Amino acid sequence: MRTSPALRAAALAATATVLLPLAACSDGGDGDGSERSKPSPASTASPASTAAEVSSQKLDWKPCPAPNEAQGGGDSPSPLPGGVTWECSFMDAPLDYAKPDGRTIELALVRGRARNQDRRIGSLIFNFGGPGASGVATLPSFGTEYEKLRTRYDLVSFDPRGVGRSEGVECADDAQLDELYAQDATPDDAAEEKTFVEGHEAYIEECETNSGPELPYVGTTNAARDMDLLRQVLGDDKLYYFGISYGTELGGVYAHLFPKKVGRAVLDAVVDPTESSEQSSLGQAEGFQLALDNFTADCAERDDCKLPGATGKEVEAWISDFLDQLDKEPIEGLGDRQLTQTQATTGIASSLYSQETWPLLEQGLDEADGGNGGLLLALADSLNGRSEDGRYDNSNAANAAINCADSKERFTLEQTRAALPAFRKASPVFGDYLGWGLMGCTGWPVAGAWDTPDVSAPGSAPILVIGNTGDPATPYEGAKAMAAELGKGVGIELTYKGEGHGAYNSGNACVQKAVDGYLLNGTVPASGTVCG
Numbered sequence: 001m002r003t004s005p006a007l008r009a010a011a012l013a014a015t016a017t018v019l020l021p022l023a024a025c026s027d028g029g030d031g032d033g034s035e036r037s038k039p040s041p042a043s044t045a046s047p048a049s050t051a052a053e054v055s056s057q058k059l060d061w062k063p064c065p066a067p068n069e070a071q072g073g074g075d076s077p078s079p080l081p082g083g084v085t086w087e088c089s090f091m092d093a094p095l096d097y098a099k100p101d102g103r104t105i106e107l108a109l110v111r112g113r114a115r116n117q118d119r120r121i122g123s124l125i126f127n128f129g130g131p132g133a134s135g136v137a138t139l140p141s142f143g144t145e146y147e148k149l150r151t152r153y154d155l156v157s158f159d160p161r162g163v164g165r166s167e168g169v170e171c172a173d174d175a176q177l178d179e180l181y182a183q184d185a186t187p188d189d190a191a192e193e194k195t196f197v198e199g200h201e202a203y204i205e206e207c208e209t210n211s212g213p214e215l216p217y218v219g220t221t222n223a224a225r226d227m228d229l230l231r232q233v234l235g236d237d238k239l240y241y242f243g244i245s246y247g248t249e250l251g252g253v254y255a256h257l258f259p260k261k262v263g264r265a266v267l268d269a270v271v272d273p274t275e276s277s278e279q280s281s282l283g284q285a286e287g288f289q290l291a292l293d294n295f296t297a298d299c300a301e302r303d304d305c306k307l308p309g310a311t312g313k314e315v316e317a318w319i320s321d322f323l324d325q326l327d328k329e330p331i332e333g334l335g336d337r338q339l340t341q342t343q344a345t346t347g348i349a350s351s352l353y354s355q356e357t358w359p360l361l362e363q364g365l366d367e368a369d370g371g372n373g374g375l376l377l378a379l380a381d382s383l384n385g386r387s388e389d390g391r392y393d394n395s396n397a398a399n400a401a402i403n404c405a406d407s408k409e410r411f412t413l414e415q416t417r418a419a420l421p422a423f424r425k426a427s428p429v430f431g432d433y434l435g436w437g438l439m440g441c442t443g444w445p446v447a448g449a450w451d452t453p454d455v456s457a458p459g460s461a462p463i464l465v466i467g468n469t470g471d472p473a474t475p476y477e478g479a480k481a482m483a484a485e486l487g488k489g490v491g492i493e494l495t496y497k498g499e500g501h502g503a504y505n506s507g508n509a510c511v512q513k514a515v516d517g518y519l520l521n522g523t524v525p526a527s528g529t530v531c532g
Contacts, residue, residue: 051100054092055232064088064110067137071164072385072393077140080112081147086140087111091233093161093226095217105214107226108165110136112143112155122236122263124153124519125227127160129245129269131220132398134164145505146242148512152520153240160250161226162211162218163398169218170210171397172203174390178337181384184327185342186432193413196436201443207397208445215446218398219405220453224254228261238263238461240519244502245269245474251463252455252482255490259460264519268466269502272478273455273485277409278419278438282426283475285434289427291352291472292316294499299362306366319348319365320429331373334381339373345433347379352472355499404441408448411438455482460490462524464515468506470499483527492527503531 064086066076077086090106114120126146128138135157146155159166172180180199187193208215227250231239240263243251248267255262275283296319297312299305309315323341330338339347351361357379364375385393411419416438423435441448457463463486467479476495483491496503496511503511510531517523 051094054094054100054104055229057092057233059089059091059109059233061087061089061111064136064140067134068165069391070168070394071134071137071159072395073387073389073391074137077110077143080143080150082115084113084115086143087113088136090165091158091230093229095214097222097225105161105167106165107161107230108134108136108159109230110139110157112139112150114154115151119152120154121152121520122154122238122240123156123231123234124149124240124242125230126155126157126242127244127247127250128157129243129247130163130395130399131160131246131250131402132163132395133246134159134393134395136164142505148516149242149519154234156230156234158226158230160218160223160398160402162214162401164394167214168394169207169214169397169401170394171207171400173206174392176202176206177384177386177392177396178390181343181346181380182337182340183342184340185345186327186436188327197413197439200439204443204445207401211397211401212445215401215405217405218401219449220250220253220402221257221449223250223402224257227254228258231261236263237261239265241265242519243267244504246271248465248474248478248482249273249453249455252457252486253453255457255460255463255486256453256455259457262457262460262463264461264522265463266466266504266515266519267463267479267482268504268515269471269474270465270467270479270482271474272481273453274481275478276451277403277407277441278411281434281437282423283477284473285423285427285430287472287475288349288352288430288434291470291499292319292348292427292429294470295352295358295361298358306362307369316429322365322369323429331368331371333373333377337377339368339377342433343380344368344373344376345430346383347376349430349433349472350379350383353501400440400444401446404444404448405446406449406453407441408451409438410442410444410448412442413439455485457486457490460486462492462518463490464492464494464518464525466494466496466503466511466515468496468498468500468503470497471501473501492524493529494525495528495530497530497532 064077067074079085089109092104093107094100095103095105126139136159139157162169183199184192187196239261241251249271251265251267252273296315299307300312300315307315308318326341326344330340333339351357368376385395420435423431465479465483467476469476483493498506504515508531514525
C-alpha cells in the first residue's frame, strides 16, 4: 500500500517533524519542475557514465546472497521448484534523470528464470508496495505463489531507489528507533505534543544528515524511469508488470510516462490516485475500521472467542478500553520493551492485513488482557521492520523519504488538530493514530512533487485493475478511481469480494484465472468482472 507513516511505522506514525527547511530551489529533483531543496555537492561527486552506457549495460547475474540488514536480514533464498536458483545483480541508473551523464547509483535486482525458455514472453517485473518494501527480499519469499507465471516469464523485482541495497535511505539507528516507537503517537495534551514533535524533529535530522544528497531523487517518478531503464536493460520491447499496493501507483505513473511501452500490466490492491494524502489517510481509517468490525463480528459469533463481549460492538468497545488503559500504563512486552498504546495499535493494524492473521490478533489481545503484550508487540515489530535480534530494515526510512518526495502536503499542528474529529468519526480505534500521521512530511527537507499523481495513459495497452471489497489498507474504491484515471479502454476493473490486503495472493481461483489468463495468454477479462 502507499502506507501512511502512521501505519508503516508505529510511533513514526506521524513521522511528524518540524525541521528548519533548507532554502529551496529548482534543482531537477524528479525532473518535473517541482521545488526541491538543493542537494549538497556530494550528490554530483561520483564517477559519471554516459546515458548510452547506462541503457546498454550488461547485468552480471549471480546466486543471491542473504538479504542485508536494510533488506530485513535472513537467509539466502531457497531454490525455486526444479532447483532453479534465484539470481541477483545490480543496475546502474542516473541519480538525476535531468543529468543523465552525471552521477549514477546502483539498483539491486533479483531474478527467477522462466521454466520454459522457448515460450518465454519476457520479464515480469514486480513491485510489492510500501513504499519502502525490498523487492529483492520479498519476491523470493513469495516466489512459489507466482510459479504459474514463471512458465512464461522471468520473475524479476528490484529495490527501488532509497530502499534496501539501492542507496537505502538511512535515518535513526536501532536504539533510536526503539525509543521513537515507544513514544505516544496520539498526544493528548501540550506536553505530549511537544515530545511527539521533538522526537520526529530528531528523526528527520538524522535522515538529512545520513542521506541528504539522495533525498530529492527517491520519488515515484524517478522509480518509474528506473523501471523503463530496467525494461531496456533486460531486453524487453514492452514492460510486463505486476504492481501491488503502492506498486499500483508506481505502475500508474509508469503508464502515464511511457504509455506506448506498456505490455501487460496488473495492479492489485489499488491506491486511489485522485486522493490527497489527507483523503487517503481518512480512507485508510475507514478501511481498517471496517476490517476491525469484521474481525470483532466474526469473533463474537464464535463460541470459542477468547475476547470479552457478546457482539462485535462489545468486543470492539473492550479493545478501545484496553488501548485507553495502555495509554495510561503500558504492560510487559518483549525483553525490556513494554507494550504501549501506539505499539498495540500498530500490532492490531498489522494483523488486519490478512484474514489469516486474525487468530494471532485474537490470541495477542487475549494474552495482553492477562498482562503479556509480547505477541502484540511482535506483530507491531513485523510492520515496523524490526527483526528478533533488534535490528531494523530501512523500510520506514524509505517510506518517509518516498512519500515526502511525492506529496506536497505539509500539515501544521493546528491543521492536524482541526482534522482529528473527522478521523475519529471514521474510526474510533484508528482515527487519532492516522490523524496525527498527517504531519508525516511536515518539515521534510525536500518539497513534494504533486498534489496527486497523474496516471492518465492514453494509448496504453489494457491494464488490469483489481479491487478487494474488504481491503483495509487500500480501500476498494481506489480500483474504480484508478481504472477511470487510466482512461477508457485502458483501465480494466475486476472486483474481488474478499477480506485482506490484495486479491491474487488470497488464492481465489477466479482472480487467479483472470490474472494468469491475461498475463500468460493476453486474454483481457471483461471490465466489471466480479469474483466472489
